[in-house]
Amino acid sequence: DTAVSQTPKYLVTQMGNDKSIKCEQNLGHDTMYWYKQDSKKFLKIMFSYNNKELIINETVPNRFSPKSPDKAHLNLHINSLELGDSAVYFCASSQKRTRPQETQYFGPGTRLLVL
């Protein structure tokens, strides 16, 4: 059973296109996240949702728009893709928004290549 799943695993597309990445967790967690890992392997948070409510929105171009239809799903839509968007995008989830924060569990990643 996959705890946090992402689709697709690989995405190759042309500059200027619009694409979506989907994430689902079956852990019953309340909070979900999107991270970006750049070519130097540096991981940085982009967004976080708690029970469908946006709670973290980092300095990310507004071409990136997260959408959470329910607390088990957090999708990432990217408009007008640019070369610099090429990266690995990880989805993660955690139990609930508490202090201290619960362990985050990561999906397998989506490798996006923009040509």
Add this chain to the structure above:
Amino acid sequence: GIQVEQSPPDLILQEGANSTLRCNFSDSVNNLQWFHQNPWGQLINLFYIPSGTKQNGRLSATTVATERYSLLYISSSQTTDSGVYFCAVLPQGGSEKLVFGKGTKLTVNP
């Protein structure tokens, strides 16, 4: 914001050797996690360890929160231990953002 520094940046070992990876952080934290990113890119949780010591098989971790560092010990290393090890912290003070270090790239040779 909080700074997370990992050392060494690269480490090459022979199978069977032991190693210690270090994570220093510049401010108080509510949470600290160690992850292993394997050569296929998967991020695997190793430890959730805001303080104290935990062990899981050949791996153990210690966090000394008052001195703002954590150590990951790998004993009797195997080739499957290769990959990048990340430390990530959740700063105190209301932030909900997990901040990652730049990682230690470990290569275990047969």
